[in-house]
Amino acid sequence: MSIGVFAIVLWLVLGLDEGVSGLLRVGQGGVAPSLVLPLIVFIGLYAPQRAATGAALVAGMLIDLLTFRVLAGGGAAVVPGPNALGMALAVQVVLAARGLVFLNSPVTLVVLTPAAGIVWQVTTVCVLALRGVYDDTGSSAGSMLVPGLLGALYSAGPALVLWFPLRWAMPLMRFDSPHVARIGSRR
């Protein structure tokens, strides 16, 4: 996989995610879709296993570094790791499923994005809940779970939109997996 192209695409998607999440947010409960999640699911569908897991870790870690968690006593802090671990586990769902799905269909991305998102959110909340045993992590884990899960479902929408530019950029990403060569010949 081309690391340079992935870095540029991640930069664009992460920036857009930060910029437009306020607009896409539904209600006051914090339900907003993720644009990074469909990208990682897309990478998981086509990239070699290790490259996909590495990409998910990097994306998750960047989300962690962009997230200031409000602490109960006032102030805010950055906690690196929860989203990185969540994304790394989420992409394993995609890696396990990609042999069973139609790789040429946008429906695949739309269906797998919420599934991976649920794993991402549950893992993140579990890590933060464990941290909460000995440290102040701001929100109670339970209160984060429901908006997180709804946001994962909501991410199916951006997944459909992102499918087309990602598919267009696919040759640039140079996924050198055997199964990609197989579907590539059919395109």
Add this chain to the structure above:
Amino acid sequence: MATRGLITSGRLLAAAVVVSLVCAFLPMRMLGWVTPVSGVVIRLVAPVSSLGKWLSDQASRAEREAHPDAELGRFEELESLVRGQQMEIAELRATLDALEQGDVLPEARVRQLAGRVFATAASRAERTLLVRRGSADGVTLGSVAVVRGRHVLGVVSAVEPAFCVVTPTVSRDAGTLEATVFASDADTEGVRFSLTPVGDGTLRGPGQFRTVGVDQRPVEVSLGATAVLSDPAMPSHWGLFVGRVVAVDADPASPLRQVITVRPEVDTRRVARAVIRVPESGNAGAGDASGAGP
């Protein structure tokens, strides 16, 4: 991926997982080094996030730092100033003894810095806003961000040289703040309430029990009244609008007290620009600087 002696892609990946795992469980006191790293990442992402935020501001009716109706904004500003002065008078009366002994109270002054909101939190659960004003501009922890003239947006909860993190008052973890609701225009003292964010965009909390007149008539606030900031931790920002009372209930634990629900008039999800109110040095009370992070 290539294999170079001991360093293989598999081992690199395993190391990355271990590092993520260790970082995820490091105690907060050992994570001080992360904030500057985070600042670098935010600066790298800022060009795209600013563009995305600008596009979303164009697509929605974004809240701006000034009131869209200049006349109404001027009226609100005067109302806010009057309420703030009323609370300050009450505070000055309480400290009259100190003044008689020669102590001079500092004049309440704040510096106002307008800044563009360029990003919202990437994590779905958090609802912080990043404003392009930082410690290089003089922003300090505990400064208050306002929009539409004098409507409170939130409190600065972290500061980096180029930007600051604002936690909206309605954010679930923003903490309790004290606000005063005036029962009528003639009421100069008001009723103080401790408001805690509920998580649905409102703040809710009980108030004090206050009576007036010889018949000890309780002062009761009504629906639609305005709640203004009167938090002892933020004396420089007294009188700013917190929101409007949308529900009034009796406190189950103490039926004579009222419990109110306040909804801010500004939509904290769609803020394009905000003004950061920084207490001038020497004026910041102990409370004004108490919003310190970890």
